[in-house]
Amino acid sequence: MVDVWGTRSAAGRTRTVAALAALLLAVGLLVAGQAGVTRADAAPVAAEAESTSTPAARKGPDPAYVVTPGVTFNHPFKKRKRGAIHRKIVKTLKNVEAGQTIRLMTWNFDSPYLARKFIAAHKRGASVQIIMARGLAMAQGPGRSYPVLRNALKKGNADRPKELRSWIRTCAATCRGKGGAMHSKLMLVSKSGATNFIVMQGSGNFTGSAAVNQFNDWTTITENQAVYDGWMQMWAQARRDKSYPALRFTVGNITSIFAPHRGEVDPALKVLNKVQCQGATNTGTGRTKLRIANAVWGDERGAVIANKVRQLHNEGCDIQVVFMMMSGKIRGILRGVPAKQMVYITGATANKFKDRYVHLKGMTVKGNVDGRPDGNMVLSSSENWTKLGWSSDEQNVIFQDDAALTDKYISWIEMIYRIAPRTLANYVNSADPDPTVRVKPGAEYLSPKDYPFHELEAELY
Known part of the structure; x- marks a missing residue:
């Protein structure tokens, strides 16, 4: 040894x-x-x-x-x-x-x-x-x-x-x-x-x-x-x-970005700011395709990102959004944008340990992005779009000009969008706390003592 x-x-x-x-x-x-x-x-x-x-x-x-x-x-x-x-x-x-x-x-x-x-x-x-x-x-x-x-x-x-x-x-x-x-x-x-x-x-x-x-x-x-x-x-x-x-x-x-951030451009905006909605040569419609799957949008940070998404929607981008939690203010900003809440409640009320929900934290772009009409970009991350996400340990990876990876993300997010049961109009609060309420770091979710890990793993192995 x-x-x-x-x-x-x-x-x-x-x-x-x-x-x-x-x-x-x-x-x-x-x-x-x-x-x-x-x-x-x-x-x-x-x-x-x-x-x-x-x-x-x-x-x-x-x-x-x-x-x-x-x-x-x-x-x-x-x-x-x-x-x-x-x-x-x-x-x-x-x-x-x-x-x-x-x-x-x-x-x-x-x-x-x-x-x-x-x-x-x-x-x-x-x-x-x-x-x-x-x-x-x-x-x-x-x-x-x-x-x-x-x-x-x-x-x-x-x-x-x-x-x-x-x-x-x-x-x-x-x-x-x-x-x-x-x-x-x-x-x-x-x-x-x-x-x-x-x-x-x-x-x-x-x-x-x-x-x-x-x-x-x-x-x-x-x-x-x-x-x-x-x-x-x-x-x-x-x-x-x-x-x-x-x-x-x-x-x-491949671009790697690690939080806590120190005043740099938001990773989400680093992608969104490079998007042009028209002139795409790889989408069939000429419109740039933007697919977003981020679990939690909250605070002013989430609102800034939502405003950018709203702008791109108004400019003609082909957009679909899936999420798990979103403050009322942000839902208002995105009103009219194709967006669905993937929280599938399996019982009479929301229950974090029974419900099924989207937990991805990123997006993908196909079309006119970063000056290329046939561009492709994927953001994959651990980071929710909240103030807490900005100041916590998080990782972000941006993959550029990888068409196969982009298509896989697009297909997966579109599948979630198709089966998601709720729109912005019939949003329901999940079992997680309101993202607008300040909570002590480490206490954002239900206590580990309530986590039925044996029951969950029995469904896998």
């Missing part, structure tokens, strides 16, 4: 230091024209690539396993598709060998099933480090995921270098700021099977609810060291639980 960790640590440190030095030398952390950028149209995302080894004969990691880049969606109404994101995560974990690193940030980790998979990776010799929101972690009693992971990941660290020991911990509020909450949802893996430099992120937390109750997205970038090292720089800052400057950088066609 000492030889394995010693070799991995030295190589890992050398590679990381060199890569980060190169990244930091670029002005504003800008790295342009990266040749190895992974594109959704370079490989299919419908299913994981098959291993060349015989599955029945292999008990440990498969060195030939390939992590497929692109986007994965789950569908809470369809049993076989509920756990799609979970399966993507578990297959990646299963093929991480000893000496490799797994880094995770999630607002909530409350899944006995996923906890067992991370613990198994740690026991194999992988370095597992997890950060989650403190309020939720502290509210979990014995037998829940946080204390189980905390105790299990402490064991077996004696022979490992300090930076490669496994742990789960929390930050005081945000990990890279002074207020807000830790609300990111991402996983960084140095290598799984034959695939290197894996960046996974999206809207889903590591809970049964993320699969059974919510529509979520999960994008995967592979074999792109510059993107991976940039995200690892963010991780290195987050683990110190101190305030850092804003971090934004572009590698090829």
Whole structure:
């Protein structure tokens, strides 16, 4: 074990230091024209690539396993598709060998099933480090995921270098700021099977609810060291639980934006401000197509974004919006814009643990965008469009000129729009609190003691 960790640590440190030095030398952390950028149209995302080894004969990691880049969606109404994101995560974990690193940030980790998979990776010799929101972690009693992971990941660290020991911990509020909450949802893996430099992120937390109750997205970038090292720089800052400057950088066609923000252009407006509604050559109608799926719109920030959407609607853009929560002021701004509330109430009243709702946090554009009449753009994020989202730990990724990825998002959001049961006119309050009411960070939702994780996971496994 000492030889394995010693070799991995030295190589890992050398590679990381060199890569980060190169990244930091670029002005504003800008790295342009990266040749190895992974594109959704370079490989299919419908299913994981098959291993060349015989599955029945292999008990440990498969060195030939390939992590497929692109986007994965789950569908809470369809049993076989509920756990799609979970399966993507578990297959990646299963093929991480000893000496490799797994880094995770999630607002909530409350899944006995996923906890067992991370613990198994740690026991194999992988370095597992997890950060989650403190309020939720502290509210979990014995037998829940946080204390189980905390105790299990402490064991077996004696022979490992300090930076490669496994742990789960929390930050005081945000990990890279002074207020807000830790609300990111991402996983960084140095290598799984034959695939290197894996960046996974999206809207889903590591809970049964993320699969059974919510529509979520999960994008995967592979074999792109510059993107991976940039995200690892963010991780290195987050683990110190101190305030850092804003971090934004572009590698090829991928722009990464991390909150807390420091007065920069809003990630949503960074996309919307580049949209021209007419002159599209790739939509068939000449109108730019804008599909938006963001769970929560609130505060003045949400109103500013809504006003921009309203402007683009008036200018002739083809727009569809799906959401879960929205203040009355913002609903008023969007009146007349095609918008639906995806909160499907399964009982007599709204119940967060029974209802099905949209939890994605982003948008996609096809048409005249960023000066290209045949442009494509996707924003995938953990960030609700609220004041709290602005000041919390969040991640945003903008994929540009990736037609296959754009089409997948458009199709998925249009499907949610078709089945969403409510319009702005028959909006109902969800089980979450009114976004206009100021709440203590970490207490935005129902207490973890009320979370029926065993019941939810019984629907999956």
